[in-house]
Every structure is written in C-alpha cells, then in structure tokens.
Amino acid sequence: xxxxxxxxxxxxxxxxxxxxxxxxxxxxxxxxxxxxxxxxxxxxxxxxxxxxxxxxxxxxxxxxxxxxxxxxxxxxxxxxxxxxxxxxxxxxxxxxxxxxxxxxxxxxxxxxxxxxxxxxxxxxxxxxxxxxxxxxxxxxxxxxxxxxxxxxxxxxxxxxxxxxxxxxxxxxxxxxxxxxxxxxxxxxxxxxxxxxxxxxxxxxxxxxxxxxxxxxxxxxxxxxxxxxxxxxxxxxxxxxxxxxxxxxxxxxxxxxxxxxxxxxxxxxxxxxxxxxxxxxxxxxxxxxxxxxxxxxxxxxxxxxxxxxxxxxxxxxxxxxxxxxxxxxxxxxxxxxxxxxxxxxxxxxxxxxxxx
Amino acid sequence: xxxxxxxxxxxxxxxxxxxxxxxxxxxxxxxxxxxxxxxxxxxxxxxxxxxxxxxxxxxxxxxxxxxxxxxxxxxxxxxxxxxxxxxxxxxxxxxxxxxxxxxxxxxxxxxxxxxxxxxxxxxxxxxxxxxxxxxxxxxxxxxxxxxxxxxxxxxxxxxxxxxxxxxxxxxxxxxxxxxxxxxxxxxxxxxxxxxxxxxxxxxxxxxxxxxxxxxxxxxxxxxxxxxxxxxxxxxxxxxxxxxxxxxxxxxxxxxxxxxxxxxxxxxxxxxxxxxxxxxxxxxxxxxxxxxxxxxxxxxxxxxxxxxxxxxxxxxxxxxxxxxxxxxxxxxxxxxxxxxxxxxxxxxxxxxxxxx
Numbered sequence: 001x002x003x004x005x006x007x008x009x010x011x012x013x014x015x016x017x018x019x020x021x022x023x024x025x026x027x028x029x030x031x032x033x034x035x036x037x038x039x040x041x042x043x044x045x046x047x048x049x050x051x052x053x054x055x056x057x058x059x060x061x062x063x064x065x066x067x068x069x070x071x072x073x074x075x076x077x078x079x080x081x082x083x084x085x086x087x088x089x090x091x092x093x094x095x096x097x098x099x100x101x102x103x104x105x106x107x108x109x110x111x112x113x114x115x116x117x118x119x120x121x122x123x124x125x126x127x128x129x130x131x132x133x134x135x136x137x138x139x140x141x142x143x144x145x146x147x148x149x150x151x152x153x154x155x156x157x158x159x160x161x162x163x164x165x166x167x168x169x170x171x172x173x174x175x176x177x178x179x180x181x182x183x184x185x186x187x188x189x190x191x192x193x194x195x196x197x198x199x200x201x202x203x204x205x206x207x208x209x210x211x212x213x214x215x216x217x218x219x220x221x222x223x224x225x226x227x228x229x230x231x232x233x234x235x236x237x238x239x240x241x242x243x244x245x246x247x248x249x250x251x252x253x254x255x256x257x258x259x260x261x262x263x264x265x266x267x268x269x270x271x272x273x274x275x276x277x278x279x280x281x282x283x284x285x286x287x288x289x290x291x292x293x294x295x296x297x298x299x300x301x302x303x304x305x306x307x308x309x310x311x312x313x314x315x316x317x318x319x320x321x322x323x324x325x326x327x328x329x330x331x332x333x334x335x336x337x338x339x340x341x342x343x344x345x346x347x348x349x350x351x352x353x354x355x
Numbered sequence: 356x357x358x359x360x361x362x363x364x365x366x367x368x369x370x371x372x373x374x375x376x377x378x379x380x381x382x383x384x385x386x387x388x389x390x391x392x393x394x395x396x397x398x399x400x401x402x403x404x405x406x407x408x409x410x411x412x413x414x415x416x417x418x419x420x421x422x423x424x425x426x427x428x429x430x431x432x433x434x435x436x437x438x439x440x441x442x443x444x445x446x447x448x449x450x451x452x453x454x455x456x457x458x459x460x461x462x463x464x465x466x467x468x469x470x471x472x473x474x475x476x477x478x479x480x481x482x483x484x485x486x487x488x489x490x491x492x493x494x495x496x497x498x499x500x501x502x503x504x505x506x507x508x509x510x511x512x513x514x515x516x517x518x519x520x521x522x523x524x525x526x527x528x529x530x531x532x533x534x535x536x537x538x539x540x541x542x543x544x545x546x547x548x549x550x551x552x553x554x555x556x557x558x559x560x561x562x563x564x565x566x567x568x569x570x571x572x573x574x575x576x577x578x579x580x581x582x583x584x585x586x587x588x589x590x591x592x593x594x595x596x597x598x599x600x601x602x603x604x605x606x607x608x609x610x611x612x613x614x615x616x617x618x619x620x621x622x623x624x625x626x627x628x629x630x631x632x633x634x635x636x637x638x639x640x641x642x643x644x645x646x647x648x649x650x651x652x653x654x655x656x657x658x659x660x661x662x663x664x665x666x667x668x669x670x671x672x673x674x675x676x677x678x679x680x681x682x683x684x685x686x687x688x689x690x691x692x693x694x695x696x697x698x699x700x701x702x703x704x705x706x707x708x709x710x
C-alpha cells in the first residue's frame with residue numbers, strides 16, 4: 001500500500017531555476033512561486049528551487065541549496081544588494097552566473113535590448129550550450145535568433161521556450177504548436193503594442209498627444225524613451241518574433257516596414273472618433289511569393305473591428321489555410337500574465353506536450 | 356542506411372475510421388481526407404482508411420479493406436444508397452455498425468438531437484466500450500454525458516475527444532487543456548449561436564425579423580425548426596458543454612436559464628443600433644458558492660465590445676485566475692472548420708500531446 005501510494009505521489013524531483021533579471025516580472029514570478037505556482041509545479045512532479053538570481057542593480061546571489069525568495073524580494077524592495085544571500089566564491093557578472101551557476105532552467109528576464117536582442121540572446125545560448133533549458137519572456141532572442149537558438153536547444157536535447165515574448169502570457173506560440181497541428185499560418189494582423197493603444201484612446205477623447213504620453217509614462221506602461229513604442233519598434237520586434245515562430249520566417253526587426261503614430265495628427269484621430277472609427281498601430285505579416293513581409297503602421301479601423309475592441313492589451317488574428325481566421329484576444333495584460341508565461345513554459349519542460 | 360531511413364520514415368500504420376453520419380461535415384471530412392488531411396495524417400505516421408460509413412438516408416457500407424471515398428461521395432451526392440460498396444453480411448442499422456464494424460476510431464457526426472444527446476451518446480459509449488476511440492463534432496454527448504463518457508474512455512484506455520462541439524474547429528477544449536495548464540476557469544461569456552447573430556445583424560439594418568429568419572434558413576444556417584436557435588437551446592447546449600469541460604460542472608441543457616431573442620422587438624434592436632449598440636444572444640457561466648450557474652439571454656452591448664465585433668461566427672471570453680481574460684474569436688465558421696476539429700482530434704489520438 002505504501003509502495004502504491006508512493007507511486008501515486010512520488011517525491012517531487014528538484015527543479016533548479018536561475019533567474020537572470022529580477023525586475024517586475026522576475027519578482028512577481030518569485031512571489032507566485034511561493035504561492036500558486038509552487039503548488040502547480042509540485043502537482044506536476046517537481047519541487048522548484050531558485051538557485052541563482054542575477055540583477056542589474058542589486059548584485060547577484062547563488063546558493064545551490066536554494067535561495068530564500070522572501071529574503072531576496074525584501075532585499076531588492078529595500079534597495080539592497082542580494083550579496084548577503086550569496087554562497088561560495090564571488091561571481092563577477094550575470095554572464096558568469098549564467099555560465100557557471102548550478103541550475104536546470106535559465107529564466108531569462110533581463111531588461112529588454114530589443115534592437116540587438118542582447119544580452120538575453122547570449123544568456124540563452126550559454127544556458128543551452130551547457131545542456132540547460134532556457135525560458136524567456138524577452139522578445140529579443142525570439143526576434144533576433146529564434147532559429148539558431150531552437151537548433152542549439154535541439155542539439156543539446158533541451159528546450160528553448162518563449163511564450164511570454166508577445167501578448168504577455170496569452171498562449172500564442174503554444175496554441176500554434178499544440179492546437180493547430182497541420183495548419184499553415186499564411187499571415188496575421190494584430191495590435192501588439194498597448195502603449196500606443198492607450199495613447200490613441202486618450203486622444204480620441206480629446207486629450208493632447210503629449211499629455212496622453214505623459215500619462216502612459218506615469219503609469220509605467222510606456223518606455224522612458226517613447227520612440228520604442230511610438231515609432232513601432234516594439235511592435236516590429238513582436239511581429240518578427242511571431243513571423244519567425246509561426247510562419248517559419250527569418251526576419252529581423254529592421255526588415256519590418258514601420259510608420260510612427262507620431263505622424264498622426266490630433267485632428268485625424270478626433271475626426272475618426274467622431275465618425276465611429278479608431279486609429280491603431282496595426283502589425284501585419286503575409287507570405288507573398290516565397291517570402292514573408294511584415295509591416296507596422298497606424299491604420300484607421302471601423303469601431304466593430306476586432307482589433308479595436310475595448311478592454312484589450314493585445315489582439316492577434318491568424319490567417320490560416322484549414323481554419324480560416326483564428327483570433328486571440330488578451331484582456332488587461334501585465335506582470336501577472338507575463339509571469340504565467342514563465343510558469344507555462346516550465347510546465348512544458350517538466351511534462352512536455354510535444355513529441 | 357536503409358535501416359536509418361526506415362526508422363526516420365517508418366511505414367505508416369493503418370488508422371481505421373468509422374463515420375457515423377455522412378452529412379455536410381462528414382462528406383467534407385471525407386473529401387479533405389483524400390487531400391490535405393491525408394497528407395497531414397500520413398506525416399503523423401498513420402494511413403487513414405475509412406472502413407465503415409453509416410448514413411441516415413443512404414444506407415451504410417462496411418469494407419474492412421477500406422471504402423473508396425470518391426465512390427461513396429458520388430453515390431450520396433447522386434441520392435443513391437451506399438450499399439453497392441458494402442462487403443460481408445448485411446448490417447441492420449447505424450447502431451449495429453458502431454457495435455460490430457472493424458475500426459480504431461469512431462467519428463460520430465450523426466444529426467444533432469441536442470435535447471437528449473442521442474443517438475450520438477449511445478454510439479460514442481458503444482465505441483468506447485469496444486476499446487475504440489471516439490471523436491465527435493456533436494455537442495450533445497458533451498453536454499449530456501461528458502463526465503460519464505470521459506470516465507468510460509479512461510477505463511478502456513482510449514480517448515473521447517470533441518473539439519468540434521463548440522465554435523466549429525476553433526481550439527477551445529484543446530487550448531484549455533494544453534495551453535492553460537494550472538489555470539482555473541472561473542467563468543465565461545460568449546456569443547455561441549451564429550444564426551441569432553445573423554438575424555439580429557439584419558434587423559439592425561431594418562430588415563424585419565421574419566425576413567431575416569427566412570434568409571438564414573435559405574442560407575442553410577438556421578435549423579428548420581427555428582426554436583432551437585432563437586430560444587437559446589443551441590447556445591444552452593454549447594454552454595453546458597463548455598461549463599462541463601472547462602469548469603468541471605455537471606450541468607444539463609435544462610439547467611441553463613434561457614431567454615429568447617423572439618422577445619426582442621424590432622424597435623428595440625433598431626433603436627440600439629442607432630445608439631451604437633448591439634443586441635446579441637449572450638451565454639454566460641460563473642461559479643457562485645461551489646456551484647456553476649449558466650444562462651443564455653439577449654444582452655445589449657456597446658459597439659466596441661469584443662462580443663459584437665464583426666466578421667465572427669463565435670466569440671468566447673474565459674475569465675481565469677492566473678491569466679485574467681482570455682478571448683477566443685472565430686472568423687467565418689462552417690463545415691471546413693468543423694471538419695478540421697475532427698482532424699485535430701485524430702492527430703491527438705495518433706500523437707497525443709497529453710501525458
């Protein structure tokens with residue numbers, strides 16, 4: 001009986017996690033790991049243990065027996081260094097930590113460097129080369145190096161997963177792989193940058209552009225350098241990530257044609273609103289000839305269009321051969337959703353659905 | 356080298372299919388099986404072979420070595436019986452065919468008897484008891500007997516899959532199982548009956564109800580008995596199927612509170628349209644206390660609401676604990692999409708993603 005019980009509830013095996021990056025998403029993930037995420041992972045047969053954390057401004061810490069997450073969170077919240085938690089010889093950098101710390105999965109959440117994909121891509125590659133899995137919510141590595149990283153993972157018998165790269169944790173990449181088998185994605189359209197949606201929505205109500213931008217920055221949703229959102233770079237990086245993963249393209253962000261919402265006048269936005277229309281920064285990709293082309297530009301859409309439906313931080317419509325249009329709509333997105341993407345990727349590593 | 360090649364491209368093993376029901380969906384599935392679906396299944400390692408077809412008005416045919424689908428399609432299109440294709444002793448009924456024909460998977464597509472779930476439920480149960488898998492695009496068995504049929508399948512080491520039961524082939528059940536692991540669905544809202552959406556859309560343009568209904572019937576999208584669509588029975592059966600599968604409920608269609616779109620006046624629909632609003636037949640489910648309750652009723656919604664976005668034959672928004680709102684939007688749906696649901700369920704049987 002004891003043996004049967006033991007077989008039914010085997011002792012969870014440890015799953016050692018290294019977090020590179022400990023910002024909003026990393027910290028929320030760490031909090032949830034002490035709550036529901038821990039429960040879910042244990043139910044899936046593993047005991048998660050964070051053995052390494054690397055931060056930009058709060059130093060780093062490695063402890064092979066597992067770091068105290070409440071202590072790590074408290075130190076960082078108090079503006080202190082993680083170094084009191086560190087065990088063993090000093091480690092010079094995040095890069096050195098990724099290369100040498102003991103872990104099974106690298107959770108790569110370093111601040112975004114979208115136009116190069118670094119240092120996230122280097123971290124992911126280093127983890128995969130060590131035979132460790134890599135999970136990221138960073139769109140950079142997917143947009144810049146998905147093909148190479150996926151091949152590297154395959155070569156080392158591990159996984160490179162990135163559900164959080166686009167539309168927070170909304171299952172896009174997993175959906176395409178697991179739920180649309182045999183289907184070819186011929187193209188897509190979407191609204192992938194929520195900052196421009198917020199700003200345009202405010203402008204529709206008559207709020208001047210600068211004020212709307214200031215509000216978005218104050219709310220912490222816009223980048224400090226607004227060019228990244230407004231000029232379509234964020235959407236272009238996401239468009240690349242989607243085209244590369246869903247359409248087998250090999251685009252780089254610079255290959256995506258871009259137009260800025262800054263070229264829209266307040267008058268145009270307000271006039272459209274009066275006519276029951278909405279301007280949005282729309283991302284599109286299609287296969288023409290044998291080539292995938294993509295662009296990001298403001299478009300005027302009727303109010304009944306899915307892409308302008310209210311309450312959403314991201315919408316994507318896949319144009320497919322066997323299933324027609326498949327629309328994916330995220331409600332309000334944020335760190336909780338992105339943290340879930342990390343969890344869902346970890347669950348895939350622990351108990352793969354792919355064969 | 357030959358051995359390695361053989362391992363890489365093993366000879367596809369046969370996958371014997373019995374089709375109970377050979378209407379629009381069954382025939383489209385058969386057509387596609389001779390084209391892209393066949394290619395996809397062979398790539399997944401099986402050679403599909405339809406060994407039995409049972410129809411309501413064209414007799415039935417069994418051939419253990421595989422029926423000619425072009426011949427079966429031609430016979431039925433010409434209004435003839437399938438009996439010339441039949442091999443072996445006569446078989447009296449669909450029920451007898453399900454019980455005795457040689458097959459690995461029953462594809463259950465008999466005409467809908469939504470208020471009882473029969474005879475589809477009996478067919479599915481009979482197949483499972485024989486140790487055969489069962490796939491259905493019929494919402495009846497899911498709404499009336501999902502718990503029992505799933506348990507039966509587990510007991511016999513086979514699968515009961517029903518992706519096509521709601522929103523044609525849009526991956527709802529598969530998404531929840533494979534892509535939202537660890538997530539609890541707390542409730543949902545959706546527009547699940549496309550006939551009422553069509554009729555209400557026409558009424559918004561000033562077309563009288565009876566004319567709009569006639570158009571929908573002429574287009575073949577409304578049931579001959581309009582009560583099933585208009586009075587919310589179709590949506591209630593789908594709501595049950597969703598609540599039972601996604602929320603662990605054990606509802607029956609009669610448990611779903613219903614209100615009819617017939618109680619809406621043309622004036623109300625037109626007045627709403629003038630104010631930028633839309634009436635739709637909305638399905639909702641929620642957990643209150645320990646109990647799941649569900650209802651289907653016309654609701655007035657603002658034009659920017661996801662549920663009234665244009666070009667869609669079905670929208671569903673899941674309210675979840677870890678991911679917030681997850682919206683699923685189907686473009687124009689039809690037999691192609693429902694046929695895809697059957698393919699996707701077959702792929703799951705051939706190469707399971709679940710562990």
